[in-house]
Amino acid sequence: MAASSRDGAGAPSPGAPARPPLPGGRFAAHGSLAGQLVRIALLSVFTAFGVWAVLPLYVAGNWWGIGLVAVVVGLVYYVYLSKRAVPAKYLVPGVVFLLAFQILPVLYTMSTSVTNLSDGHRSDKAQAIAAIEAFSVTRDPDSPEYVLTVATTGDPGTGELAFLLTDGEGHAYVGTADGLSDLSGADVDPAGKVTDAFGYTILSPTEVNARSDELQEFAVPTGDGAGIRSSGLSSAFEGSAVRVYDQGCDCVTDTETGEVHTADDERGAFYNEDGQRLAQGWQVNVGLDNFARFLLNPTFAGSFFGILLWNLVFAASVTGLVFVVGLAIALTLHVPRMRGRVLYRVLVILPYAMSSLAMFLLWRDMFNTDFGLFNRMLGLQIDWLGDVWTARAAVILANVWLGYPYMFLVATGALQAIPRELGQAAQIDGAGPWQAFRHVTLPLLMVAMTPILIATFAFNFNNFNAVWLITRGGPFSPDNPTAGGTDLLITYTYRLAFNEATAQYGYAAALSVMIFLIVSVISVVSLSRSKALKEVDR
Amino acid sequence: MRNTALAPDAPETFEELVEIGTELKDAGDTSEVLAMAVGQEGEPFRMNALFTSAGGYLFGQDDTGTWDPTDLGVGSDASVAAMEKIAEYGEDGEGVLRRSIDVENDANLFYEEEAPFFVAGPWNVGDANEAGVDFEISPIPGFEGEAPASPYIGYHAFFVTEGSANSALAQEFVTNYVTSTDFILSLYEADPRTPVQNEALESVSADDATIAAIAEAGADGMPMPSIPEMGETWDPLGQAQAQAIAGGDVREAMEAAHDTIAEQIGQ
Numbered sequence: 001m002a003a004s005s006r007d008g009a010g011a012p013s014p015g016a017p018a019r020p021p022l023p024g025g026r027f028a029a030h031g032s033l034a035g036q037l038v039r040i041a042l043l044s045v046f047t048a049f050g051v052w053a054v055l056p057l058y059v060a061g062n063w064w065g066i067g068l069v070a071v072v073v074g075l076v077y078y079v080y081l082s083k084r085a086v087p088a089k090y091l092v093p094g095v096v097f098l099l100a101f102q103i104l105p106v107l108y109t110m111s112t113s114v115t116n117l118s119d120g121h122r123s124d125k126a127q128a129i130a131a132i133e134a135f136s137v138t139r140d141p142d143s144p145e146y147v148l149t150v151a152t153t154g155d156p157g158t159g160e161l162a163f164l165l166t167d168g169e170g171h172a173y174v175g176t177a178d179g180l181s182d183l184s185g186a187d188v189d190p191a192g193k194v195t196d197a198f199g200y201t202i203l204s205p206t207e208v209n210a211r212s213d214e215l216q217e218f219a220v221p222t223g224d225g226a227g228i229r230s231s232g233l234s235s236a237f238e239g240s241a242v243r244v245y246d247q248g249c250d251c252v253t254d255t256e257t258g259e260v261h262t263a264d265d266e267r268g269a270f271y272n273e274d275g276q277r278l279a280q281g282w283q284v285n286v287g288l289d290n291f292a293r294f295l296l297n298p299t300f301a302g303s304f305f306g307i308l309l310w311n312l313v314f315a316a317s318v319t320g321l322v323f324v325v326g327l328a329i330a331l332t333l334h335v336p337r338m339r340g341r342v343l344y345r346v347l348v349i350l351p352y353a354m355s356s357l358a359m360f361l362l363w364r365d366m367f368n369t370d371f372g373l374f375n376r377m378l379g380l381q382i383d384w385l386g387d388v389w390t391a392r393a394a395v396i397l398a399n400v401w402l403g404y405p406y407m408f409l410v411a412t413g414a415l416q417a418i419p420r421e422l423g424q425a426a427q428i429d430g431a432g433p434w435q436a437f438r439h440v441t442l443p444l445l446m447v448a449m450t451p452i453l454i455a456t457f458a459f460n461f462n463n464f465n466a467v468w469l470i471t472r473g474g475p476f477s478p479d480n481p482t483a484g485g486t487d488l489l490i491t492y493t494y495r496l497a498f499n500e501a502t503a504q505y506g507y508a509a510a511l512s513v514m515i516f517l518i519v520s521v522i523s524v525v526s527l528s529r530s531k532a533l534k535e536v537d538r
Numbered sequence: 539m540r541n542t543a544l545a546p547d548a549p550e551t552f553e554e555l556v557e558i559g560t561e562l563k564d565a566g567d568t569s570e571v572l573a574m575a576v577g578q579e580g581e582p583f584r585m586n587a588l589f590t591s592a593g594g595y596l597f598g599q600d601d602t603g604t605w606d607p608t609d610l611g612v613g614s615d616a617s618v619a620a621m622e623k624i625a626e627y628g629e630d631g632e633g634v635l636r637r638s639i640d641v642e643n644d645a646n647l648f649y650e651e652e653a654p655f656f657v658a659g660p661w662n663v664g665d666a667n668e669a670g671v672d673f674e675i676s677p678i679p680g681f682e683g684e685a686p687a688s689p690y691i692g693y694h695a696f697f698v699t700e701g702s703a704n705s706a707l708a709q710e711f712v713t714n715y716v717t718s719t720d721f722i723l724s725l726y727e728a729d730p731r732t733p734v735q736n737e738a739l740e741s742v743s744a745d746d747a748t749i750a751a752i753a754e755a756g757a758d759g760m761p762m763p764s765i766p767e768m769g770e771t772w773d774p775l776g777q778a779q780a781q782a783i784a785g786g787d788v789r790e791a792m793e794a795a796h797d798t799i800a801e802q803i804g805q
Contacts, residue, residue, distance in 0.1 A: 131700055205707060212706040232710035279766070370638035385578050386637060386784060474578050474777075479790070481774040481798045495773065502769065 039080060046076060072096065106516065113290055113509035119502040121268050121281045128282040129245045132252055132270070134216070135280070136243035140226055143238035144168060147192030148230055150208045150215070151200040157210065159201065161218050163228060164194040165236055174200070175220030175228050193234065208233055225255070243278075252278065290510030303483035303492070308518070311488045314396065315461040319453055321400045326407025327445075331437075334415045345412070352405035360469035363398035367470070386475050388485035395486050399466045403456070414448035415441075450530045457526075458519050464490045489515050539666060539673045544568065544654040548676035552588065552687070555655055555679055556627065556634055562654050570639070571632075573653035576783050577640035580776030584657050585624070587687035589779075590760070591680030594620030596771055597763050607767040607803060612775055613796025618789045621782045623681065630785030637780055648673075659692075660731055660752050675751035677758060691759040693734050694725075732756070770802040 050073040057065040076096075079088045115121075123131070144167045152159035153176075163175040166188055174183040174197070186197040194202065208215065219227030226240035243252050251262040252270050261270035261278050269281030294300040329348055333341050351359070366373040367384035375382060384390045418441060426436040460466075467473060473484035473491045483492055489511065497508030540548060544562055549555035559571030575581045582589075594617035598609025611617050627634040639647065648656035649669035657678060658666070666673055680687035696716050698708045715721055722738035725731075732752050733739045743750035762768060778795035782788045 127701070134700075205710070209704050209707045212704060215706050230706075230709075232713040233706055234710060234714055365642065368638050368640075368643070370636065371643055372638075383637075383784075472579055476777045476781075479794045481777045481795055502766070 043077065043080060047073065109509045109512050109516070112506055113513045114285055114287055115283055115506045116268050116281075116286045116289075117283050117506040117509075118504040120279055121283050121506075123282055125263070125265075125268075125282040128269075128280045129252070131280045132243055132278055133241045133245060136254075137229060137239045137241050139237045139239040146173075146228065146236040148232075148234050148236040149194040149202060150230070150233065151194070151197065151202045153200060156201055156203055156207045161211070161214060162200055163218075163220055163230070163236055164197055164200065164202070165228065166192040166194065172197075177218070177220070180220055180222055180228065205233055286506065290507050291514070293507065294511065294514075299480075303480065304489075307483060307487050307489055307492050310392070310486070311461060314392070314486075314488065315457050315463075317396055318399045318403060318460045318463075319457045321396070322403035322407045322456065323449070323453060325400060325404040326409075327411045327449075329404070330408050330411035330415055334412065336420075348408055349405045351402055352409070356402050357465060357469065359402055360398060360465055363394070363401075364470045367394050385471050388475060391471050391475055391486050395467055395470055398470060399460065399463065402466075403460075407452070407456070410449065410452050411445065414445050417448070418444045451527070454523055454526050454530075458523055461488070461519050461522075462490045462515065463488065464494070467491045468494070489518075539648060539656040539658040539662065539675055541648065541651060541654045541656075542672045542674050544651065548674065549655075549679050551682040552591070552627075552679045553682050556632060559634070559654055560632075568652055568654055570647050570653035571634045572655045572657070573639060573644040573647040574635060574655075574657040575639055575641045575644040576635055576637050576780060577776075578637050578780060579773070580778070580780035580783070581641065582772055582775045582779060583690055585779050586760075587657070587678040587689040588624050588681070589617070589620050591684050591687040592620035592623040593617075593685060596775070597765065597767070605763045605765045605768075607765050608805065610767075610796060610800055610803070610805065612771065612778070612799055613793040618792050621779065621792055622788045624779075625782040625785070625788055628783040628785060635783050637783055663730075663748055663752075675748065675755055677755045686758040688758050688760040689756065690762045691756050692762065694731075767799075767803040771799050774798040774802075 050069055053069050054066050057069065076092065079085045079092050146163075146165035146167055149164040151162045151164050153162055154160060160176065164183060164186065165173045165175055165180075167173070170188065170192070172183040172186050172188060172194060173180050175181075183194075183197060187195045189195050196202070203211075215230055219229045221227050222238055224240070225244070226238055228236050228238050230236050240255075242256050243254055245252050249260075249262065251260050253260050259272055261272045263269075264271050265284060266286075267277075267281075268284035269277040271277045294304050332338070333344055333348070338344075364385070365371075369375060369381065369383050369386070372384070374380070374384065382390060384394050422440050422444070423436050426440045427433075431439070467486050467488050468491050471484065471486045473487035473495060475486075476484045482496060487495075493508055493511040493515070497504045497511065544567060545558050549558055556571055559568070562568045563571055575584055595611040595614070596617075598606040598611060600606060624635065625631060629636050644656065645658070645662055645665060647653040648658070649666065649671055651671060656662070656673075658675075663675075678687045678689055696712045698705055698712055702708065717735075719735060719737045719741075722733045722735045723741065726733050726738065726742055726749075730746070730749065732749050733742055739749070739753055743753060774795035778791040781791040
């Protein structure tokens with residue numbers, strides 16, 4: 001804070017070279033007291049955020065993360081306390097947010113897309129092996145169930161664990177990592193819990209819980225690979241792991257059937273000779289397999305390109321229609337002699353003001369064959385959402401209804417900015433209304449509208465809600481239940497990657513990267529081809 | 539659920555249900571025979587009762603009741619025949635089962651007395667009481683001369699997540715407390731669902747006729763197959779069933795669903 005109060009004096013340091021005036025430079029040099037206070041307050045809040053972000057990273061031992069936070073905080077301090085970095089003062093927040101919320105997620109998605117991250121491939125190999133062994137522990141037949149009291153021979157937090165066990169006949173044992181032996185002279189309560197035993201400290205439930213991880217691993221060996229394991233805090237049973245991992249052959253052997261599953265580090269799971277795998281696998285790098293899966297597999301490729309085509313048609317027709325409808329209404333309400341324009345404008349904006357989620361569901365119900373508004377009002381029996389083309393029309397219709405008010409708003413604003421004199425001048429030169437609109441108003445309008453149209457296209461290209469809430473991608477043809485008639489790439493991705501049983505993050509990430517590339521290419525090409533935007537840049 | 543004002547007696551068979559419902563519909567008392575959600579995507583969860591009665595099956599079971607994921611039955615002749623029988627009541631048949639009835643409007647059809655029968659679940663009981671309909675709960679009837687209808691029985695279970703914090707306390711809770719009758723009863727008091735423990739069920743059923751009726755309706759029911767492969771069946775099977783109801787080629791639809799599921803579960 002000392003540094004910032006010194007800056008507050010605002011006096012240029014003696015001997016500093018004269019600098020050309022920079023935008024905002026005047027304020028930087030002669031900050032008011034209020035400005036100083038705001039700066040100190042914002043930096044304090046930012047520092048607090050930094051500390052808040054570091055704490056969990058420190059607990060997790062993530063030094064890279066801590067370093068990153070420190071660099072960002074340091075950079076922000078430098079930029080906002082230094083008098084030299086004036087342009088950066090304006091750019092840093094935007095750049096930081098761009099990096100954090102745009103670039104990082106894209107990079108993370110890309111890095112995920114070359115892995116097999118999915119259910120059954122979430123952890124590393126060591127955890128998978130531990131899970132396989134733990135999952136295969138079965139209670140030995142005819143083995144007694146013990147009442148368990150967890151104790152230790154030393155300090156409650158660190159001493160070696162010992163199981164004080166009583167069987168159904170009230171006989172007491174002590175089990176340690178070395179084996180099972182008789183326990184004499186212990187006090188046992190009626191439920192079978194040991195309340196006091198010489199040489200052992202009995203742990204309270206909280207103390208046992210603090211050592212949960214050890215307890216999971218702990219087994220009192222009883223020979224032949226069997227062991228007494230805990231089941232909660234107060235019971236224990238004798239059982240053995242049926243599946244045992246052997247580092248020598250890098251395989252898991254079933255001790256009952258003798259079946260061997262060998263580790264496949266390319267696919268991240270244990271496979272037997274017949275190609276059957278164990279459920280618990282681990283995450284590995286699979287290169288471009290996820291991409292190859294839908295580009296080269298004939299079934300997926302056919303669906304993919306069919307859906308891509310419809311996706312383009314959908315986004316283009318929704319964008320075109322909302323533009324035409326929105327602009328038409330904006331032009332109508334732009335006529336100066338029209339009465340009640342404010343009221344009309346409010347009414348037109350209403351669909352935009354309502355929750356689109358609820359609206360999509362409402363539209364879905366209006367398209368119901370027997371109970372829907374459309375068929376009832378028009379006396380029709382059209383299976384709107386059951387036929388591919390009517391379903392596509394329904395999705396576009398609902399989306400246009402929800403989308404045109406936004407286009408209307410933008411067009412109204414842009415129209416206000418175009419001087420009416422231009423249109424009048426065109427009329428004096430002999431242009432008809434259409435010619436005046438086509439050659440004067442529209443080109444000027446497009447300057448403001450083109451970026452909006454590109455954004456609308458990109459948004460509708462990925463308009464998950466519009467399709468998922470109305471048709472869930474359906475209707476489906478009998479020979480292909482994975483790709484529906486109204487599926488967009490994003491809903492198709494969702495169904496393939498996250499259908500109820502298994503989440504396939506790696507595969508979904510690969511599809512997302514494809515969608516990202518398609519939308520980026522379309523946006524960049526249309527932006528660079530658009531002359532309108534060049535005028536904005538000027 | 540059955541509207542006792544419209545249909546005083548519980549039907550013994552699905553045919554009888556359709557007959558009673560059709561009489562009411564023809565007389566103008568109701569507009570629907572049965573409120574059973576199908577929807578555009580199908581409802582395999584609800585359809586399972588009729589599907590099993592007509593002889594369909596999803597996965598085979600061995601003698602001990604263990605599910606066998608390698609025995610996928612969606613495209614089997616038995617399952618195709620079952621869906622063909624059900625499709626007789628579909629849109630090209632009796633029109634009792636239709637895709638336009640879905641999970642959004644099925645309950646309202648019953649509450650507004652537009653349908654005398656409703657394939658419902660315990661989650662509908664509260665709303666049904668509020669709607670002021672006189673209703674009774676009875677098992678979903680199976681087809682005449684066929685197996686009894688087996689609706690899915692849902693139940694809540696407690697799992698300890700692998701590698702979770704506080705796993706010792708969580709295991710203790712699950713193994714030694716969740717199983718106690720007092721705990722099950724306190725769950726019932728918090729949310730009146732059918733208790734999953736016989737002692738608790740008996741003590742609750744004595745006072746709560748609805749719970750007793752639900753337990754009875756589920757007597758022929760089956761727990762949903764608890765194998766991971768089950769999750770891959772819902773979407774393809776639902777779509778195939780919706781197509782069968784719509785009047786499409788049943789065999790083609792069921793075999794396509796079979797192939798999709800088989801591919802998803804790696805067969």
